[in-house]
Amino acid sequence: MLARSSTSGIAPMTDPAPAFLALDGLSKRYADHVAVDALTLGVAQGEFISLLGPSGCGKTTTLQMIAGFTEPSGGAIRLEGRDLVAVKPARRGLGIVFQSYALFPHMTAAENVAFGLEMQRVPKAERARRVTDALALVGLSALAERYPRRMSGGQQQRVALARALVIQPRILLLDEPLSNLDAKLREEMQIELRQIQRRIGTTTILVTHDQHEAMALSDRIVVMNAGKVEQIGRPQDVYERPATPFVASFLGKTNVFEALVERGADGAAAVLGTVRCPCPPHLAGAGHVLLTVRPEKIAFADEGLACRIVSRVFQGTYWLFIGETPAGVATIVCQNDGAAQPGEGESVHLTWRADDAALRPLSGAGA
Amino acid sequence: MSRNGPLALLFHALVMLFMLAPIVIVCVVAFTPEGFLSLPTNGLSLRWFKAIAGYPEFVSAFRDSLWLAALSSVIAVGVSVPAALAVARHRFPGREAVSAFILSPLMIPHVVLGVAFLRFFTQIGVGGSMVSLVLAHVVIVLPFAFRLTLSTATGLDRSLEQAAVSLGASGATLFRRVTLPLILPGVVSGLVLAFINSFDEVTMTVFIAAPGATTLPVRMFLYIQDNIDPLVTSVSAVVIALTVVVMALIEKLFGLERLLAGEGGGRS
Structure with missing residues (x-):
């Protein structure tokens, strides 16, 4: 599993040793299915890691096992080298922000934030000071005495974050924390969450099905x-160099063309129109390969892959084109730089840099 | 909110009238100066209220009823809360059976329970005591406490307790600070319903109460078998008045809606 992601041609992430949080062959099996299958992951101190995948991929189960709400069927979780599974959930010292925020409805914002400190028997004066600081950190000082039901979703979200951070958790666990917010607020909270995490430096694990959130x-x-x-890597690596077809299709749109392999003076190459992409040796013998290229990496040119524009959609900051090519349907994204763009029904040629395309065998998975 | 048509309003008014009329009539009759139940009455008199003082067994029966209702409803809630939490959260073998068993007194006629308890308590040698009354009443009010507690426990968001656990709460602290406040509306309404049902119970209690120490409803029932004077109406009027006062006090101090509908109800 891991071998695949590390041999995918990415400059390997220097794995900080020893890892602050280590998941070692972590598994969760139920009677009828395997929710998490031998997950191995090292998280460095201060790192912000996202578990990204569709619903049912095991990301939430993984988080629940780290938090201690679900018992692993196999494998180990180690925090700073010590076994975490043996520690009771209430003693793990982790901060969690839930998708539903899970604020205590019978307590004010300040009381919610103070709860964890009370449990730690922090003296009253210090408690008050830390609650004030935590609410200030999330910009909610004015609403300290307000009950959750009188707050907006975004405000409740901030209280939940303050409540998780005030106990100075060893790890911050975020379970789809932004998915209940509207798009504009979500974007603001992403930026703010990033800034707060950078400032405090708490090791953070985010569970999300939203690729934009994970990448941001x-x-x-x-x-x-x-x-x-499927793959572990920096956002740009995972996006630009997806290790598997699943990663390619899950993270952003991608074009998949069937290309003919030709042998020329410069070695084997996948050919689409006049665009030639050098073929790695293990694909050189194949008659056809699949070529994937991101929509924003395609440019219009005088020669290349012939394409007829079927539809053209204006999206504000960019144009979205759908075109028909001999190799299949193409999606093209062009920055709105003010230049004239081809119209619907027009015949154009598509081109891209060989570096921006990935090749894989026609049948079967794997990179 | 949609407005009701005139026919619907008339219907609602009639239902309200039907519900309130007996109570109003009892209260009016209580003020009669006559020696029998009469309506309309000739003038008003406190004669039958003063008469209560001459029957100390009514006062002691009232006190016993309060104690019985308080004890049995509190014990019933004490049993219901852990049972409801277990049934709401866990899938264990016999879960349905536990639930059905606790609710079963609702299905059994109180006459049958009365005869059964009479025989059983005599057999084990606690017949006619306050202990036997409390035990029997716990059984019949348990379904009310359990059902209402279960309804809030089932709707409880597990992540709230998980959040509390992640913040370091566990065991009794978790229950006292988070779980109990969250299920409190169900617990309180269960307690109130259990109390009322115990206070109200005649059919079963008639069988198991000792002649010397019995509950107010049974005392009244026994009294009207032999007498036709309006004493029972004045006793009823006192009970109604006390109920109104207690409800008003609870509303003033805690807010009825807050207790029964829950703090998360969104009103403030």
Whole structure:
């Protein structure tokens, strides 16, 4: 599993040793299915890691096992080298922000934030000071005495974050924390969450199904599918160099063309129109390969892959084109730089840099 | 809120009238100067209220009823809370059976329970005591306490307790600071319903109460078997008045809606 992600041609992430939080072959099996299948992951101190995948991929189960609400069926969780599974959930010292925020409805914002400090028997004066600081950190000083039901979703979210951070957790666990917010607020909270995490430096694990959220916030992304890790890497690496077809299709749109392999003077190459992409040796013998290229990496040119524009959609900051090519349907994204763009029904040619395309065998998975 | 048509309003008014009329009539009759139940009455008199003082067994029966209702409803809630939490949260073998067993007194006629308890308590040698009354009443009010507690426990968001655990709460602290406040509306309404049902119970209690120490409803029932004077109406009027005062006090001090509907109800 991991071997695949580390041989995917990415400059390997220097794995900080020893890891602050280590998941070692972590598994959760139920009677009828495997929720998490031998997950191995090292998280460095201060790192922001996202577990990204569709629902049912095992990301939430993984978080629940770290938090202690779900018992692992196998494997180990170690925090600073010590076994975490043996520690009771109430003694793990982790801060958690839930998708539903899970604020205590019978307590004010300040009382919610103070709860964890009370449990730690922090003296009253220090408690008050730390609650004030935590609420100030999330910009909610004015609403300290307000009950959660009288707050907006975004405000409740901030209280939940303050409540998790005030206990100075060893790890901050975020379970789809932004998915109940509207798009604009979500974007603001992403930026704020990132800034707060940078400032405090708390090691953070985010569970999300939102690729934009994962890419915007994380130092590294763990892409999961059906209980297994598909790829671990920096957001740009995972996006630009997806290790598996699943990662390519899950993170952003991508074009998949069937290309003919030709042998020329410069070696084997996948050919589409006049665009030639050098073929790695293990694909050189194949008659056809699949070529994937991101929509924003395609440019219009005088020669290349012939394409007829079927539809053109204006999206404000960019144009979105759907075109028909001999190799299949193409999606093209062009920055709105003010230049004239081809119209619907027009015939154009598409081109891209060989570096921006990935090749894989026609049948079967794997990179 | 949609407005009701005139027919619907008339219907609602009639239902309200039907519900309130007996109570109003009892209260009016209580003020009669006559020696029998009469309506309309000729003038008003406190004669039958003063008469209560001459029957100390009514006062002691009232006190016993309060104690019985308080004890049995509190014990019933004490049993219901852990049972409801277990049934709401866990899937264990016999879960349905536990639930059905606790609710079963609702299905059994109180006459049957009365005869059964009479025989059983005599057999084990606690017949006619306050202990036997409390035990029997716990059984019949348990379904009310359990059902209402279960309804809030089932709706409890597990992540709230998980959040509390992650912040370091566990065991009794978790229950006292988070779980109990969250299920409190169900617990309080269960307690109130259990109390009322115990206070109200005649059919079963008639069988198991000792002649010397019995509950107010049974005392009244026994009294009207032999007498036709309006004493029972004045006793009823006192009970109604006390109920109104207690409800008003609870509303003033805690807010009825807050207790029964829960703090998360969104009103303030």
